[in-house]
Amino acid sequence: xxxxxxxxxxxxxxxxxxxxxxxxxxxxxxxxxxxxxxxxxxxxxxxxxxxxxxxxxxxxxxxxxxxxxxxxxxxxxxxxxxxxxxxxxxxxxxxxxxxxxxxxxxxxxxxxxxxxxxxxxxxxxxxxxxxxxxxxxxxxxxxxxxxxxxxxxxxxxxxx
Amino acid sequence: xxxxxxxxxxxxxxxxxxxxxxxxxxxxxxxxxxxxxxxxxxxxxxxxxxxxxxxxxxxxxxxxxxxxxxxxxxxxxxxxxxxxxxxxxxxxxxxxxxxxxxxxxxxxxxxxxxxxxxxxxxxxxxxxxxxxxxxxxxxxxxxxxxxxxxxxxxxxxxxxxxxxxxxxxxxxxxxxxxxxxxxxxxxxxxxxxxxxxxxxxxxxxxxxxxxxxxxxxxxxxxxxxxxxxxxxxxxxxxxxxxxxxxxxxxxxxxxxxxxxxxxxxxxxxxxxxxxxxxxxxxxxxxxxxxxxxxxxxxxxxxxxxxxxxxxxxxxxxxxxxxxxxxxxxxxxxxxxxxxxxxxxxxxxxxxxxxxxxxxxxxxxxxxxxxxxxxxxxx
Numbered sequence: 001x002x003x004x005x006x007x008x009x010x011x012x013x014x015x016x017x018x019x020x021x022x023x024x025x026x027x028x029x030x031x032x033x034x035x036x037x038x039x040x041x042x043x044x045x046x047x048x049x050x051x052x053x054x055x056x057x058x059x060x061x062x063x064x065x066x067x068x069x070x071x072x073x074x075x076x077x078x079x080x081x082x083x084x085x086x087x088x089x090x091x092x093x094x095x096x097x098x099x100x101x102x103x104x105x106x107x108x109x110x111x112x113x114x115x116x117x118x119x120x121x122x123x124x125x126x127x128x129x130x131x132x133x134x135x136x137x138x139x140x141x142x143x144x145x146x147x148x149x150x151x152x153x154x155x156x157x158x159x160x
Numbered sequence: 161x162x163x164x165x166x167x168x169x170x171x172x173x174x175x176x177x178x179x180x181x182x183x184x185x186x187x188x189x190x191x192x193x194x195x196x197x198x199x200x201x202x203x204x205x206x207x208x209x210x211x212x213x214x215x216x217x218x219x220x221x222x223x224x225x226x227x228x229x230x231x232x233x234x235x236x237x238x239x240x241x242x243x244x245x246x247x248x249x250x251x252x253x254x255x256x257x258x259x260x261x262x263x264x265x266x267x268x269x270x271x272x273x274x275x276x277x278x279x280x281x282x283x284x285x286x287x288x289x290x291x292x293x294x295x296x297x298x299x300x301x302x303x304x305x306x307x308x309x310x311x312x313x314x315x316x317x318x319x320x321x322x323x324x325x326x327x328x329x330x331x332x333x334x335x336x337x338x339x340x341x342x343x344x345x346x347x348x349x350x351x352x353x354x355x356x357x358x359x360x361x362x363x364x365x366x367x368x369x370x371x372x373x374x375x376x377x378x379x380x381x382x383x384x385x386x387x388x389x390x391x392x393x394x395x396x397x398x399x400x401x402x403x404x405x406x407x408x409x410x411x412x413x414x415x416x417x418x419x420x421x422x423x424x425x426x427x428x429x430x431x432x433x434x435x436x437x438x439x440x441x442x443x444x445x446x447x448x449x450x451x452x453x454x455x456x457x458x459x460x461x462x463x464x465x466x467x468x469x470x471x472x473x474x475x476x477x478x479x480x481x482x483x484x485x486x487x488x489x490x491x492x493x494x495x496x497x498x499x500x501x502x503x504x505x506x507x508x509x510x511x512x513x514x515x516x517x518x519x520x521x522x523x524x525x526x527x528x529x530x531x532x533x534x535x536x537x538x
Binding site: 024028030031033034035037038041114115117118119121122123124125126128129133 | 298299302303304320321322323324516519520523524526527528529
């Protein structure tokens with residue numbers, strides 16, 4: 001009879017571990033998903049702030065104002081698979097503005113860029129955690145991540 | 161926002177991390193947030209009202225110095241109760257990989273967790289002791305903050321993750337508005353030094369040699385020293401007449417430290433190495449006292465590549481003396497450094513730093529799919 005109790009105990013332990021791992025995998029994926037949504041939100045904010053800047057400082061910016069308008073629109077309208085390239089273009093346009101980086105008119109853009117950088121940092125970390133959880137042996141063996149979308153990194157240059 | 165902050169070290173002993181947490185909590189409370197702090201302490205201790213004591217702390221050797229830590233079932237129970245009662249929007253733990261309350265709180269947390277890493281020493285014992293535990297802790301962390309680029313590099317290279325770099329804060333007004341100590345700097349001028357002057361890596365011996373050179377050229381020049389240690393041994397080798405011009409304040413509270421920084425014409429940081437941030441230089445900058453510091457990575461960064469103060473080769477007493485001599489003889493140059501330092505240190509003022517920390521809180525809360533509770537200014 002003891003061997004039976006032993007087996008039942010072992011199965012119960014294994015089941016507990018699997019349930020715990022499954023919820024852990026699920027939680028890490030959900031975090032990565034939310035972080036991606038938050039990052040897109042911060043990128044939208046930056047593009048909108050850039051559009052405002054182009055309108056407010058169009059005289060000082062000259063031809064750069066039009067470049068900002070085009071770049072920001074492209075970022076906001078781009079389909080998901082082209083978003084990274086569009087954001088990098090916008091970052092480059094904003095980096096090359098003929099204004100000193102501590103100019104008062106750029107204050108909002110500085111804040112928006114900083115938030116993009118934070119959101120990107122968080123997103124990258126959480127995607128890495130989620131991907132690590134997918135490659136664990138228990139996850140693969142019991143296909144605990146089969147219903148969960150594989151999260152992907154968002155490769156953009158650091159805005160500044 | 162409801163914010164819970166966990167300190168790994170007791171408030172009963174002074175320390176960089178504790179000071180950081182106290183100032184951060186005070187600044188966030190001033191901005192209208194509800195902040196509570198959990199720290200190792202006894203119920204009888206003299207603590208601010210927002211600090212919850214989590215029990216006695218035990219001295220543990222860690223990172224080459226003694227840290228007082230709290231760990232165990234009682235601490236775990238109190239941490240759990242504090243977490244449940246606080247109903248925090250975000251939990252902010254400091255040094256979560258040291259075996260401490262921070263690690264406990266991290267493991268027990270349910271919602272968004274922000275972790276700040278202060279040390280830049282790669283191989284911490286906690287890490288060596290348990291990769292698995294470290295992995296579990298880091299998985300609970302939603303967003304990471306590093307207080308220096310060195311601390312950030314440790315994150316990237318040893319823990320496989322990024323971190324947002326937010327510098328240590330300084331209460332600029334506290335230093336800028338402090339009154340010089342009575343009778344200082346005096347007609348002959350004064351040089352300042354703060355720290356454990358008997359620790360070789362603080363480089364006090366280099367400053368002592370430099371002072372011996374300077375004392376001859378500047379009659380009446382004095383050296384003001386604040387920090388624990390034995391003055392007699394530290395001034396060994398100086399002429400009796402020169403030795404009289406070195407004044408030791410011993411240990412002192414924060415208010416005296418601020419007044420001391422305002423009491424000298426030049427602040428000297430002759431350190432030989434082992435500094436990860438150089439908080440004292442930031443404080444001297446806030447006090448508008450020109451700085452001469454060893455050319456170490458951390459110091460060069462704080463002094464903005466030498467724009468906010470002079471950099472000299474570490475360990476070179478003659479070079480240190482020459483640099484201080486030039487500053488003492490040129491009030492206009494001192495003013496120029498003070499003005500530049502004041503402009504640059506504004507980015508380290510606590511309200512500014514706390515706002516950047518708050519942005520990370522918001523990012524962590526959003527990454528957990530929760531409403532942030534406070535509207536974001538556009």
